[in-house]
Amino acid sequence: MAKAYMVVTYRSISNPDALAAYAKLAGPAIEAEGGKLLVRGTPVRTYELGIAQRTIVSVFPSVAQAIAAYEGPAYKAALKALGKGSVERDMRIVEGVD
DSSP, X not given: OOOEEEEEEEEEESOHHHHHHHHHHHHHHHHHTTOEEEXXXXXXXXXXXXXXXXXXXXXXXXXXXXXXXXXXXXXXXXHHHHOSSSEXXXXXXXXXXX
């Protein structure tokens, strides 16, 4: 079974306090579904389009577990803490190749 990756990029952060509150809840919610944080931060260097966005990458044992993490009550609580309009971000779940 292929691993799954949850990839999040942040275009803008207008409320850092809300993001911090979200992060305190999101990490444990992801770990509870078997996820592990691999990357968190801004690029050291950018190429091509050169967009230096905060990026988060987590790995899960399966796509089903990644989806369960996002759709579960613990992650929904994290999203509630983040609130609307605090950040502009893109999130996707991608299946690994191995």
